[in-house]
Amino acid sequence: MNKLIKTSDVNDAGHLQIGGVDAEFLAKKYQTPLQVFDVTKIRQAVRAFKRVFEEEGVDYEVSYASKAFSCLAIYQIMAEEGAHTDVVSGGELYTAIKAGFPMDKVSFHGNNKTRSELEMAVDNQVGVIMLDNFHEIDLLSQILKEKKAKIKVMLRVTPGISAHTNEYIQTGQVDSKFGFDLGSGQADLALEKVLANPDFEMIGVHAHIGSQIFDVRGFEGCGQKLCELSSHWL
Numbered sequence: 001m002n003k004l005i006k007t008s009d010v011n012d013a014g015h016l017q018i019g020g021v022d023a024e025f026l027a028k029k030y031q032t033p034l035q036v037f038d039v040t041k042i043r044q045a046v047r048a049f050k051r052v053f054e055e056e057g058v059d060y061e062v063s064y065a066s067k068a069f070s071c072l073a074i075y076q077i078m079a080e081e082g083a084h085t086d087v088v089s090g091g092e093l094y095t096a097i098k099a100g101f102p103m104d105k106v107s108f109h110g111n112n113k114t115r116s117e118l119e120m121a122v123d124n125q126v127g128v129i130m131l132d133n134f135h136e137i138d139l140l141s142q143i144l145k146e147k148k149a150k151i152k153v154m155l156r157v158t159p160g161i162s163a164h165t166n167e168y169i170q171t172g173q174v175d176s177k178f179g180f181d182l183g184s185g186q187a188d189l190a191l192e193k194v195l196a197n198p199d200f201e202m203i204g205v206h207a208h209i210g211s212q213i214f215d216v217r218g219f220e221g222c223g224q225k226l227c228e229l230s231s232h233w234l
Helices: 023-030 039-056 072-080 090-098 115-123 134-147 186-195 217-233
Strands: 008-010 016-018 063-065 084-087 106-108 128-131 151-158 200-206
Touching: 016 023, 039 072, 072 084, 072 090, 084 090, 090 106, 090 115, 106 115, 115 134, 128 134, 134 151, 134 186, 134 200, 151 186, 186 200, 186 217, 200 217
Parallel strands: 063 084, 084 106, 106 128, 128 151, 151 200
Antiparallel strands: 008 016
């Protein structure tokens, strides 16, 4: 069914209902402040994204950014929906492991991953590690050599795109602290280092231009930049 079900409304008593449950009842039972997550609405959102890709015949993964909210239940819901998830810390990865989330559908992001976090990712064979800087390439190379292991990786690049969002949550512009810069040749050098190491399986490039974006032109520009980069590297 394509139509989304309305999961929050106002009941006859004039109270907000979330997933059919009276918000006043929830406040009395659990006290305030209280955060309430509507599982039905979360599932609907995942399915809506998946449906569009499938209708267009596009190979895809719908990935949940678990830095938004990380707990056992949310990973279990995402697993049930066949979704992928991004983690950006050892704590998020640990929680996903405890929830039984499939590790091959996990990507590990972040520009300040510690040795212990990378070791946890390697030991649990996460699906892919997003390499964010040269230090991380060297550190992960050392870990893989010590553990006699291999891992899939992607290079995070800064595409030089400034999305129409708050300046503090823009991450794709040229002076971003995240990822390898394209114009200076950083990305080319990073690719050389990755391809020279047989313990890395290079599977692609990644870019993130920010959050709370409502104008698709930023995504279109980013996609164009990544296509141009891939063509250049090939």
